[in-house]
Amino acid sequence: GAVVSQHPSWVICKSGTSVKIECRSLDFQATTMFWYRQFPKQSLMLMATSNEGSKATYEQGVEKDKFLINHASLTLSTLTVTSAHPEDSSFYICSALAGRTYNEQFFGPGTRLTVL
Amino acid sequence: KNEVEQSPQNLTAQEGEFITINCSYSVGISALHWLQQHPGGGIVSLFMLSSGKKKHGRLIATINIQEKHSSLHITATQTTDVGTYFCAGGTTGTASKLTFGTGTRLQVTL
Numbered sequence: 710g711a712v713v714s715q716h717p718s719w720v721i722c723k724s725g726t727s728v729k730i731e732c733r734s735l736d737f738q739a740t741t742m743f744w745y746r747q748f749p750k751q752s753l754m755l756m757a758t759s760n761e762g763s764k765a766t767y768e769q770g771v772e773k774d775k776f777l778i779n780h781a782s783l784t785l786s787t788l789t790v791t792s793a794h795p796e797d798s799s800f801y802i803c804s805a806l807a808g809r810t811y812n813e814q815f816f817g818p819g820t821r822l823t824v825l
Numbered sequence: 826k827n828e829v830e831q832s833p834q835n836l837t838a839q840e841g842e843f844i845t846i847n848c849s850y851s852v853g854i855s856a857l858h859w860l861q862q863h864p865g866g867g868i869v870s871l872f873m874l875s876s877g878k879k880k881h882g883r884l885i886a887t888i889n890i891q892e893k894h895s896s897l898h899i900t901a902t903q904t905t906d907v908g909t910y911f912c913a914g915g916t917t918g919t920a921s922k923l924t925f926g927t928g929t930r931l932q933v934t935l
Contacts, residue, residue, distance in 0.1 A: 743922060752911065752925045753868075800866060814858070814923065816868035 732803030831926030854914035
């Protein structure tokens with residue numbers, strides 16, 4: 710089946726530093742990937758849609774200059790949290806579209822970010 | 826704006842019990858997804874429905890398009906079913922983004 714990986718699985722960083730999270734589709738090509746954020750005991754909130762070879766589409770309220778998304782290949786999308794602050798601490802999850810009609814989403818295992 | 830409402834928020838079932846999680850959604854949503862988030866955080870897609878009913882093992886998902894309502898049933902719950910279940914609304918078109926419900930946290934007791 711379609712497998713999506715994320716790296717790292719967890720990261721702790723100091724306030725003011727930048728952190729890059731990778732999302733890879735391991736056995737299929739994904740022209741579209743999604744990035745979600747999940748705070749403890751809350752639901753997933755879509756941050757942005759990442760399209761291979763073009764700019765990401767951000768949801769309302771998500772700062773594009775703070776959450777940089779790059780989808781440079783059909784199997785890799787990256788999310789960079791720039792100048793991270795404690796309020797950015799969260800669980801970040803990516804998903805990739807696959808399937809015959811490209812509306813089946815396969816989720817990565819998530820990355821837990823803690824900003825000190 | 827697509828909206829998805831889910832109930833209950835928390836559910837405790839005895840092993841072997843039949844449980845139901847409900848989801849209502851707004852106009853604009855034409856495909857309803859059910860997903861399970863394991864306690865460790867990993868998310869698995871269970872079903873995608875645009876009409877009718879689907880069954881996989883002990884899990885059954887139904888959707889009523891006229892009433893904009895979907896249900897997820899688990900027959901004979903097991904301890905391995907613990908986690909948080911989400912319904913999420915999208916469209917049947919390609920590259921559909923999902924709007925998630927608030928989730929139902931399921932605990933199973935022996």
